[in-house]
Amino acid sequence: xxxxxxxxxxxxxxxxxxxxxxxxxxxxxxxxxxxxxxxxxxxxxxxxxxxxxxxxxxxxxxxxxxxxxxxxxxxxxxxxxxxxxxxxxxxxxxxxxxxxxxxxxxxxxxxxxxxxxxxxxxxxxxxxxxxxxxxxxxxxxxxxxxxxxxxxxxxxxxxxxxxxxxxxxxxxxxxxxxxxxxxxxxxxxxxxxxxxxxxxxxxxxxxxxxxxxxxxxxxxxxxxxxxxxxxxxxxxxxxxxxxxxxxxxxxxxxxxxxxxxxxxxxxxxxxxxxxxxxxxxxxxxxxxxxxxxxxxxxxxxxxxxxxxxxxxxxxxxxxxxxx
Amino acid sequence: xxxxxxxxxxxxxxxxxxxxxxxxxxxxxxxxxxxxxxxxxxxxxxxxxxxxxxxxxxxxxxxxxxxxxxxxxxxxxxxxxxxxxxxxxxxxxxxxxxxxxxxxxxxxxxxxxxxxxxxxxxxxxxxxxxxxxxxxxxxxxxxxxxxxxxxxxxxxxxxxxxxxxxxxxxxxxxxxxxxxxxxxxxxxxxxxxxxxxxxxxxxxxxxxxxxxxxxxxxxxxxxxxxxxxxxxxxxxxxxxxxxxxxxxxxxxxxxxxxxxxxxxxxxxxxxxxxxxxxxxxxxxxxxxxxxxxxxxxxxxxxxxxxxxxxxxxxxxxxxxxxx
Numbered sequence: 001x002x003x004x005x006x007x008x009x010x011x012x013x014x015x016x017x018x019x020x021x022x023x024x025x026x027x028x029x030x031x032x033x034x035x036x037x038x039x040x041x042x043x044x045x046x047x048x049x050x051x052x053x054x055x056x057x058x059x060x061x062x063x064x065x066x067x068x069x070x071x072x073x074x075x076x077x078x079x080x081x082x083x084x085x086x087x088x089x090x091x092x093x094x095x096x097x098x099x100x101x102x103x104x105x106x107x108x109x110x111x112x113x114x115x116x117x118x119x120x121x122x123x124x125x126x127x128x129x130x131x132x133x134x135x136x137x138x139x140x141x142x143x144x145x146x147x148x149x150x151x152x153x154x155x156x157x158x159x160x161x162x163x164x165x166x167x168x169x170x171x172x173x174x175x176x177x178x179x180x181x182x183x184x185x186x187x188x189x190x191x192x193x194x195x196x197x198x199x200x201x202x203x204x205x206x207x208x209x210x211x212x213x214x215x216x217x218x219x220x221x222x223x224x225x226x227x228x229x230x231x232x233x234x235x236x237x238x239x240x241x242x243x244x245x246x247x248x249x250x251x252x253x254x255x256x257x258x259x260x261x262x263x264x265x266x267x268x269x270x271x272x273x274x275x276x277x278x279x280x281x282x283x284x285x286x287x288x289x290x291x292x293x294x295x296x297x298x299x300x301x302x303x304x305x306x307x308x309x310x311x312x313x314x315x316x317x318x319x320x321x322x323x
Numbered sequence: 324x325x326x327x328x329x330x331x332x333x334x335x336x337x338x339x340x341x342x343x344x345x346x347x348x349x350x351x352x353x354x355x356x357x358x359x360x361x362x363x364x365x366x367x368x369x370x371x372x373x374x375x376x377x378x379x380x381x382x383x384x385x386x387x388x389x390x391x392x393x394x395x396x397x398x399x400x401x402x403x404x405x406x407x408x409x410x411x412x413x414x415x416x417x418x419x420x421x422x423x424x425x426x427x428x429x430x431x432x433x434x435x436x437x438x439x440x441x442x443x444x445x446x447x448x449x450x451x452x453x454x455x456x457x458x459x460x461x462x463x464x465x466x467x468x469x470x471x472x473x474x475x476x477x478x479x480x481x482x483x484x485x486x487x488x489x490x491x492x493x494x495x496x497x498x499x500x501x502x503x504x505x506x507x508x509x510x511x512x513x514x515x516x517x518x519x520x521x522x523x524x525x526x527x528x529x530x531x532x533x534x535x536x537x538x539x540x541x542x543x544x545x546x547x548x549x550x551x552x553x554x555x556x557x558x559x560x561x562x563x564x565x566x567x568x569x570x571x572x573x574x575x576x577x578x579x580x581x582x583x584x585x586x587x588x589x590x591x592x593x594x595x596x597x598x599x600x601x602x603x604x605x606x607x608x609x610x611x612x613x614x615x616x617x618x619x620x621x622x623x624x625x626x627x628x629x630x631x632x633x634x635x636x637x638x639x640x641x642x643x644x645x646x
Contacts, residue, residue, distance in 0.1 A: 040625040040626070041629065044623060136624060262621060266614075302363040303367060305363055308595040312596065314642055319607050
């Protein structure tokens with residue numbers, strides 16, 4: 001009863017744009033995903049959409065400083081912003097250098113921005129689920145923009161291209177980053193390429209990406225622009241933001257935006273199905289049994305498939321036919 | 324019938340150390356995981372263990388060249404090696420620069436080495452499962468060593484520390500890599516730290532890691548050594564290999580190795596359970612239904628939890644009580 005009361009109060013505060021209530025609801029959904037449904041049903045009447053920007057790149061390329069620089073510009077234009085950082089080396093999550101963290105703190109004091117970092121390694125599907133839920137909470141809160149910052153090198157559990165509408169791939173000069181990413185096909189996910197730390201050069205890399213893009217075909221006729229920035233001084237950030245507006249307009253006019261939204265929700269639905277199944281699995285098979293077959297697998301590793309098969313053989317799944 | 328015959332023939336060839344049969348069996352298990360059980364049951368009498376080395380680090384730090392350099396030394400000592408590369412930017416998978424690829428090709432021509440790369444992004448759990456199965460196939464093949472090369476920045480779907488016995492974390496000078504990783508707690512997974520590209524410096528980074536390690540507590544009394552290498556010239560690689568032997572001896576004597584093996588199989592068992600459930604899920608809920616609720620979620624995103632709940636509500640899970 002007490003808990004119910006708390007959530008009702010939080011929802012009321014949340015609707016009054018209370019950032020502490022937002023923070024608490026995020027924590028509740030993260031730690032008690034079973035409560036998400038009860039929380040979200042309070043927002044059924046809200047029709048607000050946020051525009052979701054993804055910023056991805058290797059650790060150390062300056063994604064967080066860039067996020068800070070973009071956020072600063074958007075705040076100046078009167079926009080509200082929700083940031084989600086899923087980079088464990090981000091200054092938002094206590095990583096990186098003191099100077100970065102000071103710059104971030106300066107931005108984060110603005111009442112129109114809220115920053116949440118997910119630094120820890122999640123269990124299976126954990127980070128994805130949390131990120132998706134936080135975007136929904138930001139939308140219910142009425143954020144104009146959501147910026148998701150993520151380490152992206154092709155294998156991350158959380159795949160940003162299922163979630164963001166405009167993706168900025170950030171690189172740095174002199175690291176071979178661009179060429180490495182291009183060869184691996186990772187470069188294909190960018191809607192905008194940013195060569196950051198332009199004080200260290202990077203014109204050659206920008207030219208190289210440009211050449212690579214000559215050989216590509218572009219989704220819906222958008223040729224990704226290449227920008228050079230210095231996220232610390234702010235040099236080039238205006239141009240980057242201009243390019244975000246251009247891309248936003250492009251996907252809105254070409255109806256690609258609704259396609260991207262569809263992908264986002266389909267991904268969320270799949271996550272939720274997996275989550276439900278995880279719960280069922282835990283209730284059906286206990287730790288002792290798992291320990292037992294692990295010991296047996298240690299004795300003869302090649303029978304591992306059969307051991308799991310036997311364990312699973314008396315689990316029955318059924319679906320009542322729809323009435 | 325024909326297919327059965329093919330697999331029997333492949334198994335026979337495999338047992339005669341035919342690398343083409345090894346390659347085909349890997350492909351079969353990758354593409355038809357339901358056949359894995361039939362394949363592995365042929366190895367029930369094999370007791371051979373391989374020693375598994377993990378090499379991880381950001382893209383571009385030279386993991387593949389280092390893998391090549393280590394492999395070259397091991398081959399010279401008469402050892403056989405199976406390599407698995409899960410770095411999409413690896414020269415093994417066609418990424419990186421021509422020079423790297425030429426060096427790798429030189430190594431890969433040796434009859435005692437087999438290299439498999441998993442370049443593409445897998446679906447949920449896909450890459451993990453494939454890597455685990457390939458390690459089993461390498462063990463059945465009789466490989467002395469398995470080297471797994473992976474991009475590791477804390478969020479990768481495939482977590483190398485569940486699988487490798489000795490983990491080498493590779494960094495480069497001048498990139499802030501070490502500090503970034505340390506702050507994020509990623510540095511804790513290394514059994515050995517290698518600052519590669521020593522021709523570009525790196526003594527300061529090595530000293531910094533050393534200082535950080537002063538503050539750490541070490542699993543089983545092993546203090547991770549820090550090595551500097553130039554994987555292209557081979558400078559420092561002997562020292563790195565000495566450290567691998569030291570760590571191997573350490574975990575064998577302290578019984579940490581059997582603990583690590585237990586983790587490896589427990590992880591595999593969990594993967595297999597998830598895989599079984601994926602199949603069940605696909606058979607129970609069809610694409611049309613998923614499309615339908617995706618459309619409904621587009622209309623009102625905050626009811627997404629309820630939509631999935633309804634979809635799942637007539638799925639029944641049961642476990643027959645053990646007789």
